[in-house]
Amino acid sequence: GAGVSQSPSNKVTEKGKDVELRCDPISGHTALYWYRQRLGQGLEFLIYFQGNSAPDKSGLPSDRFSAERTGGSVSTLTIQRTQQEDSAVYLCASSRSWSYTFGSGTRLTVV
């Protein structure tokens, strides 16, 4: 597509439930990134996929967080047993060179 598409745009979930967030990157972009942004804060790196290489998972905050990228395109970020501190906007970006193109994010609220 023309841009990076994320779904859902908003998600409210109960504490302890699992959630899946989806990212459709720009076609042809080999790199895909997930970031977390808490209210009024900067961007917190979570995970990075580059082509067929093993993903860089160094930013995942706990083993409740995982992500996969199927066929080098769509990516899913999964948060298991959600906690209230997981409430944030989750941003996905893709790139082919040095600059990233971001999606509009998924706003996750854990109640």
Next chain:
Amino acid sequence: GQQLNQSPQSMFIQEGEDVSMNCTSSSIFNTWLWYKQEPGEGPVLLIALYKAGELTSNGRLTAQFGITRKDSFLNISASIPSDVGIYFCAGMDNAGNNRKLIWGLGTSLAVNP
């Protein structure tokens, strides 16, 4: 993780004023990028800098890649209300295929019309 020092943290200015913000790093970067984030949206690239000393303009925006490769600034001239948002600097310090950016914490800009 590693972060850039971005300042000021926030600014509240009158329409028509010029704005300046900067980022510094303890390590050398090969690329500096400036992004703007508006409410409810992801950050959007404003300016990219690839060479030490480079000065690049995009309309009323001007950014420079510091000679030491450890800093960059962004200037906005004659601010208007739609300049409101959070401005992030980002740097890339790698060679090879790792394209992971290091981010500043953002400068929040408010413009009083």
